[in-house]
Amino acid sequence: MSDNPIPQVDDRTAIVTGASAGLGEALAERLAASGWNLVLTARGEERLARVALRLGARYLAGDVTDPDHREALVALAGGRIDLLVNNASTLGEVPLPTLAEADLSVWPRLFDVNVRAPIALAQLALPILRERGGAIVNITSDAATGPYATWGPYGSTKAALDQLSNVLAAEEPAVAVWALDPGEMATGMLADAVGEADAAEADPPAKAAEAIVSIVGARWCRCVRTAPDSGRYTARDHAIVHEETRA
Template sequence: MSTHEIRTAVVTGASAGLGEALAERLAAEGWNLVLTARGEERLAAVAARLGAKHLAGNVADPAHRERLLALAGPIDLLVNNASSLGEVPLPLLADNDLRAWPDVFDVNVRAPIALAQLALPDLRERGGAIVNISSDAATGPYPTWGVYGATKAALDQLSNVLGAEEPDVAVWAIDPGEMATGMLTDAIGEEDAAQADPPAVAAERIVRAIGFRWRADENDAPPSGRYAAADFEKIEAHE
């Protein structure tokens, strides 16, 4: 459990969708935030609205990761939300361009672990946590979602191992469920994506569960592992 009164979180992919919703909920809970995403203009607008620091860039770039963690200083929470779909429209595996795979794995798998490596000294000291955003595509055989799902399955397993290796850090791989985001729109079209819940629904559940890590009743916090955001629906927020 962190003994630091002021807590700091780094959130990747924070300019839109779930990343923005998570940043909004964390800001409402009083967290200091350092936000990153590729697009400067939209990221800067979100950061200004939330009173957060920000640094635009690609999490697959080692230099950007170093600058991001240096800007943040000691942190209590790392939220690895940034993701890439790869080819759009999503192709069948039979039609996949294998040359596009390294970029997707760099963003979805290597970058979260690289950021975790940089953050672990602080997280160990401060009893912190890592949230790796997963997907139901990691476990379900959804046509055209093979490459993206494979990256999330890899991230799930790496999260499992990291949680076992780091007993002083909570490592959660969280499947937020289907959400009405730009990413889902790119994958399945605007009409179908609009039928999903807004990302604020998953964000509220996730941040509520995260909060138990720093309360007097921290034993109620979920242990390291893989969860669906819906698993947190019945967690009651304590005053």
């Protein structure tokens, strides 16, 4: 863990999707440590409940593609949303297929989870986010920009989310919109994609979570550090910037 201080935030509320494991859980942990009030969601209620209890967070299990669930999630925040973290996503077919062999019938669900749901949730939260000068974090991937074999379907959804983040930032100047690429992480999702042995060699999600929460917290903290403008950033590059700043 880096010794870069994480900016503390007072009386702010964040919604985090996909919060029961991996990066979502790590982000929830870092946000809680920074003083955020949390509203967490994921599909698996048992594990989500354990995370929420440990962090003192409110939670609602459900599918982010379900309009009723999204509305209930925003309502659970009680009119106080300062941060929306769209982290929930799916790989689609596993093992990952080449484009020549991809099952296109899987794509509607893939795009529903990875593209439509984040924007639909943003639409519901935007009136509150505008009023409170809030922020949206859309978790993206290097698969959105690199020509990685078998990552075409998943990567195309993240590329779409990148562009929608760009446009949303231009349309909503009062709200920070960050597409944040955490890099390769030792998560269950990566293990499903590349195998457990290769996934175990990646960095833990806590490392990316620390960098992401540092970006987010700088928007509200009373500190020298300033949050970057809306745009696409990688957790690794942000960590390097911090090291250079400290040198």
